[in-house]
């Protein structure tokens with residue numbers, strides 16, 4: 001017998017809250033149950049089949065008979081609990097098609113909007129005088145200003161293919177190690193950490209990596225491909241699954257025909273190698289956010305529309321990328337393609353107007 005390695009215990013007088021953070025379950029143990037658990041933590045061999053509390057603790061999964069290989073984790077327990085505890089969140093149900101998703105999403109919005117919105121931020125309170133700033137005057141005519149203004153999230157793609165040239169440009173400027181910066185000299189940089197991207201990287205580690213999800217790119221078979229930023233090359237990892245892309249992205253089926261997307265992953269082992277404190281876990285997301293924004297700006301410059309999400313079916317995606325149970329974890333997804341530029345898919349629009357006309 002073993003204690004489930006993925007639990008933590010919170011004191012909440014008069015009970016103990018036992019939280020199974022991997023399976024997303026919580027239990028409240030009273031004094032009698034807590035005391036018995038304390039005995040079993042001291043010596044799991046004292047498990048007694050005839051003791052009803054013991055069997056209940058086993059059935060609840062607080063005790064386990066299966067020996068689980070411990071996950072490799074280089075930071076402290078706090079970040080591990082956060083990481084695993086926010087992973088594979090059980091959805092009440094994953095919409096199976098675009099119409100189900102539209103109904104579900106509108107119901108969710110109605111539920112949220114029925115509750116009061118958070119208060120205005122401190123700086124919006126009419127306490128201090130405002131200092132008006134000059135309007136942006138240096139950028140407006142530039143290409144960069146146009147790209148910044150044109151970038152927007154679209155949810156209605158045509159499915160049309162993207163050229164391999166565009167994919168090469170997109171990924172080089174999002175994740176590639178810039179050959180143009182090969183000659184940057186910085187004596188403080190350790191050997192092997194000199195590569196630089198268009199986006200900044202925590203500690204210069206380039207802890208983020210990327211996998212392309214290809215559905216319709218000229219000259220590339222559909223599949224998942226790992227990107228090698230030093231060689232600016234791809235390697236095939238897996239075919240695309242039979243289920244639609246939206247199924248991997250928590251039922252967001254409006255995205256099923258997206259021609260190309262990028263799963264951004266983070267190599268936690270690189271981060272904990274240089275930064276021992278688990279605060280570095282936050283940096284992984286900040287870095288992924290920079291890369292995602294760069295991807296979107298480059299795609300916009302190429303005349304493509306963009307979409308992004310952090311709603312991932314984590315385990316399924318890890319398997320698809322061939323990185324299951326490793327120190328490399330998927331964090332975010334960003335994709336692009338031709339679109340009619342609409343923020344909402346047509347199914348959601350139709351539902352919205354039919355509900356509106358019923359009121």
Ligand SMILES: Cc1cc2nc3c(=O)[nH]c(=O)nc-3n(C[C@H](O)[C@H](O)[C@H](O)COP(=O)(O)O)c2cc1C
Pocket residue numbers: 151152153154155252308309310311
């Ligand atoms: C961290 C993050 C997560 C997001 N997740 C989703 C998502 O799951 N699905 C979606 O349709 N849009 C998602 N978005 C897009 C936002 O809804 C969108 O950026 C926002 O509505 C503002 O619109 P804009 O991007 O056109 O300026 C996400 C954006 C960010 C930054």
